[in-house]
Amino acid sequence: MQDATKPTRKEKFKVGIAGGSMTEVEYEIPASEPPVLPPNAELSVIGKRTPRLDGRLKVTGAARYTADVKLPGMLHGRVVGATVPHARIRSIDVSAAEKAPGVRAVYVHERLMGSAVVSDKTKELSSNYPIVRYAGQPIAAVAATTPQAAEDAAKLVKIDYEVLPFVVDADDARKPGAPLVFPAPADMAGTAGGGGGPAGVPQTGNVRGPVKGGMFGPPRGDVGKGFTEADVVVEGEFRTQVQTHCPLETHGVVADWKADGLTVYASTQGTSSVRDELAEVFGLPKTQVRVITEFMGGGFGAKFGAGNEGVLATHLSKKAGAPVKLMLDRRTEHLSAGNRPSSHQILRVGAKKDGSLTAIHLLNYGTAGVGTGAGAGGPAQNMYDCPAVMTEEADVFVNAGPAAAFRAPGHPQGCFALEQVIDEVAEKLNIDPLALRDKIDSNEARRTERRLGAERVGWSKRKAPGSDAGPVKRGLGVAQSVWYRFTDMDSSCEVRITRDGSVELLSGVQDIGGGIRTALAQVVAEELGLKASDITIRIGDTAFPNGPASGGSVTTNSITPAARNAAYLVKMQLAALVATDLGVPAADVLMRAGKVEAKTGGKSMTFRQAAKHLKTEQISSLATRSPNYSDGKRVFDKYGGVQFVEVSVDTETGVIHVDRVVAVHDCGRPINPLGVESQVNGGVLQGISYALYENRQLDRNTGLMVNPNLEQYKILGSKETPVIETIIIEEYRGRSSTDAGGIGEPATVPTAAAIANAVYNATGVRMREIPMTPARVLAALAAARKEGART
Numbered sequence: 001m002q003d004a005t006k007p008t009r010k011e012k013f014k015v016g017i018a019g020g021s022m023t024e025v026e027y028e029i030p031a032s033e034p035p036v037l038p039p040n041a042e043l044s045v046i047g048k049r050t051p052r053l054d055g056r057l058k059v060t061g062a063a064r065y066t067a068d069v070k071l072p073g074m075l076h077g078r079v080v081g082a083t084v085p086h087a088r089i090r091s092i093d094v095s096a097a098e099k100a101p102g103v104r105a106v107y108v109h110e111r112l113m114g115s116a117v118v119s120d121k122t123k124e125l126s127s128n129y130p131i132v133r134y135a136g137q138p139i140a141a142v143a144a145t146t147p148q149a150a151e152d153a154a155k156l157v158k159i160d161y162e163v164l165p166f167v168v169d170a171d172d173a174r175k176p177g178a179p180l181v182f183p184a185p186a187d188m189a190g191t192a193g194g195g196g197g198p199a200g201v202p203q204t205g206n207v208r209g210p211v212k213g214g215m216f217g218p219p220r221g222d223v224g225k226g227f228t229e230a231d232v233v234v235e236g237e238f239r240t241q242v243q244t245h246c247p248l249e250t251h252g253v254v255a256d257w258k259a260d261g262l263t264v265y266a267s268t269q270g271t272s273s274v275r276d277e278l279a280e281v282f283g284l285p286k287t288q289v290r291v292i293t294e295f296m297g298g299g300f301g302a303k304f305g306a307g308n309e310g311v312l313a314t315h316l317s318k319k320a321g322a323p324v325k326l327m328l329d330r331r332t333e334h335l336s337a338g339n340r341p342s343s344h345q346i347l348r349v350g351a352k353k354d355g356s357l358t359a360i361h362l363l364n365y366g367t368a369g370v371g372t373g374a375g376a377g378g379p380a381q382n383m384y385d386c387p388a389v390m391t392e393e394a395d396v397f398v399n400a401g402p403a404a405a406f407r408a409p410g411h412p413q414g415c416f417a418l419e420q421v422i423d424e425v426a427e428k429l430n431i432d433p434l435a436l437r438d439k440i441d442s443n444e445a446r447r448t449e450r451r452l453g454a455e456r457v458g459w460s461k462r463k464a465p466g467s468d469a470g471p472v473k474r475g476l477g478v479a480q481s482v483w484y485r486f487t488d489m490d491s492s493c494e495v496r497i498t499r500d501g502s503v504e505l506l507s508g509v510q511d512i513g514g515g516i517r518t519a520l521a522q523v524v525a526e527e528l529g530l531k532a533s534d535i536t537i538r539i540g541d542t543a544f545p546n547g548p549a550s551g552g553s554v555t556t557n558s559i560t561p562a563a564r565n566a567a568y569l570v571k572m573q574l575a576a577l578v579a580t581d582l583g584v585p586a587a588d589v590l591m592r593a594g595k596v597e598a599k600t601g602g603k604s605m606t607f608r609q610a611a612k613h614l615k616t617e618q619i620s621s622l623a624t625r626s627p628n629y630s631d632g633k634r635v636f637d638k639y640g641g642v643q644f645v646e647v648s649v650d651t652e653t654g655v656i657h658v659d660r661v662v663a664v665h666d667c668g669r670p671i672n673p674l675g676v677e678s679q680v681n682g683g684v685l686q687g688i689s690y691a692l693y694e695n696r697q698l699d700r701n702t703g704l705m706v707n708p709n710l711e712q713y714k715i716l717g718s719k720e721t722p723v724i725e726t727i728i729i730e731e732y733r734g735r736s737s738t739d740a741g742g743i744g745e746p747a748t749v750p751t752a753a754a755i756a757n758a759v760y761n762a763t764g765v766r767m768r769e770i771p772m773t774p775a776r777v778l779a780a781l782a783a784a785r786k787e788g789a790r791t
Contacts, residue, residue: 020448025734027734030626033565044593049673050675051674052515054295067252076145077325082135086131090161096156103150104322106157135400136334138312139157141154142154164179170366170367170398173396174207206398212391214375219391221387223388229359234349236421238345241771246710247300250267253309266306267296271509273305274291274305278311289542299551307337309328330709337404339401339696341374343376343413343414351429355429355431355440364391370398371395374403375410407744411481433757434454443638456662457646457660468762478645479757480642483746485637492508492547492623495620498618501610504536508547509540515679520559523567529594530594553743553746556667562624565623568737644664645758647758656759661688661725664729665726669739687747688722691752691770
């Protein structure tokens with residue numbers, strides 16, 4: 001709701017899908033905000049395919065990432081991680097490391113899983129021995145003059161462990177008598193590196209929950225009654241694996257502690273989150289902590305906050321009196337930087353003969369290692385119209401690194417199960433899968449997306465399951481996405497115009513690869529009648545106005561309205577300065593195509609000429625994201641997304657190849673369609689990688705990860721990349737001054753499910769576990785042949 005103490009005005013908006021029927025609504029908006037923005041077809045910069053403004057810097061190597069930062073006298077840090085999955089630490093001897101060549105500082109983590117404090121002077125542990133709960137858990141760190149010296153010294157830190165029983169398999173962890181990861185719920189509270197969770201959740205052994213409902217929606221209706229009323233009931237059991245974070249640039253910082261403050265260069269998705277955590281840990285005012293992210297080599301949800309690496313590097317810098325760079329190596333990234341939790345889902349769906357759903361029930365057990373958050377119920381709760389929905393979800397603790405947010409947390413897992421069961425319901429009722437979704441899905445955007453995607457992919461020519469002759473069988477499948485329009489209200493921009501006609505925008509928001517730097521330039525350029533390349537974008541610095549963190553498809557929705565509002569306010573300042581010369585009121589001054597001109601009368605001047613009217617060197621305006629426009633009836637917005645996949649399945653080798661993907665998505669007003677397509681491509685590719693290849697492997701006997709690299713931990717490569725066709729619809733709702741939304745999450749959500757449905761169409765066999773490896777495909781085909789022979 002808008003602030004009742006501030007003046008407002010009413011504006012009329014045309015809402016709906018561009019190219020379809022539009023309706024008019026009236027919303028109350030702040031009086032200081034700009035007029036309604038026309039559809040993209042009527043704009044000059046917004047909605048136009050614009051190459052990344054920083055593209056040349058990136059491809060030439062000129063862009064400076066955290067790993068590239070070099071400061072005078074800089075040291076190099078190395079983390080010392082636990083070598084066992086579960087143990088008490090009886091002592092830590094750092095004396096040899098301290099004496100090693102080139103070493104300038106050694107620091108032992110003061111807070112090891114909420115237990116003992118280490119004396120910096122003697123390195124003796126208190127009698128309350130700290131507990132290690134997963135291999136790779138950070139214990140100490142070393143700073144030395146070279147990376148090799150730091151690595152060598154780290155190996156000299158001697159840790160005396162009392163090894164404890166452990167469990168790393170989620171199924172084993174659920175069994176009676178399994179080794180306990182946390183002896184009692186009270187032991188989990190506030191633990192460093194994971195653990196804890198909402199109070200009042202029951203725990204039995206290593207299982208926390210199940211919890212009914214979740215953050216994406218409460219239970220609704222009576223599922224028992226719904227199943228009784230159903231004409232068909234389909235039940236399936238599905239499993240998804242743990243997926244680790246593999247950004248090109250690992251987690252890392254350069255920390256520079258000085259008497260007057262702390263400066264940190266961080267590979268982060270949230271500059272302000274790093275600042276806030278370091279200020280709290282080290283007892284500093286936020287004004288004495290500056291965090292800078294010039295360029296960032298990818299982040300998919302795990303790069304929020306300072307992290308262990310940020311805290312350790314800062315301690316080392318403070319102790320050594322020099323800047324310290326600490327970038328995690330790939331092994332440590334796999335072990336301790338976060339992951340997407342696994343899932344073990346039992347899903348039941350009931351439906352009437354006409355396809356209308358009567359009940360959905362999901363029981364899910366997932367592991368987030370020593371952390372919580374293994375839910376997968378969002379799609380079941382929010383995708384389809386159903387009067388009775390119950391989700392029951394439990395976290396299963398194992399001795400492995402804690403999970404972290406990962407591109408649409410819980411939703412790829414949930415969609416993998418839900419979208420296959422919906423296809424099975426359609427088959428039982430002899431209804432086309434798209435026709436069934438038209439019946440049970442009232443989301444207007446997805447309805448349009450299904451139609452457009454079906455036309456593009458040739459859905460009407462889809463064959464019956466397993467009907468191809470020969471060993472290589474082709475199939476076509478579909479699955480849908482749901483995600484949520486979250487907004488970070490603490491999102492601000494300052495726009496400046498200087499007397500020479502130059503324009504710059506400043507915000508603490510960081511570009512993690514999604515292209516917000518270019519989108520912001522487009523928004524400001526559109527408002528001022530300039531080109532995107534005319535705007536200097538200065539972002540990724542907490543010295544600038546606070547920007548949103550980049551995650552959950554939040555950024556574009558949160559920051560572009562603030563950018564447009566700031567540009568509009570500074571435009572009105574400039575208009576007031578030139579209005580007299582143009583012979584019109586300031587309200588009748590237009591800015592377009594590089595000119596400032598009178599709405600009537602024909603007088604004009606270039607933007608640079610107009611800027612010379614400034615009475616000071618520069619003028620500026622600051623704007624912060626205001627609440628969504630509303631008529632008092634608006635409901636919580638969701639994104640859609642529908643993806644069609646064509647696959648080839650070699651039934652002799654079990655190899656699945658994704659040949660083609662048609663991805664149809666909405667994100668409100670697309671600011672930069674080229675950037676949106678890039679994000680969709682990335683989401684699709686990461687989804688394929690999740691569906692077919694990625695899989696953390698833990699040795700049950702040692703508790704260690706056996707593939708903590710990018711050789712045995714397989715991710716999608718160029719040879720596995722399919723043709724991707726992206727269709728972006730323009731969906732206008734009048735939510736803000738830009739009406740723009742994010743697109744980072746939705747394209748990942750349905751990919752694995754669409755592949756599974758396509759594999760079924762190709763082979764007639766359901767794949768209920770990912771990754772869909774050749775061995776699993778062959779096993780499923782053999783089981784189907786055996787079942788067929790038996791019946």
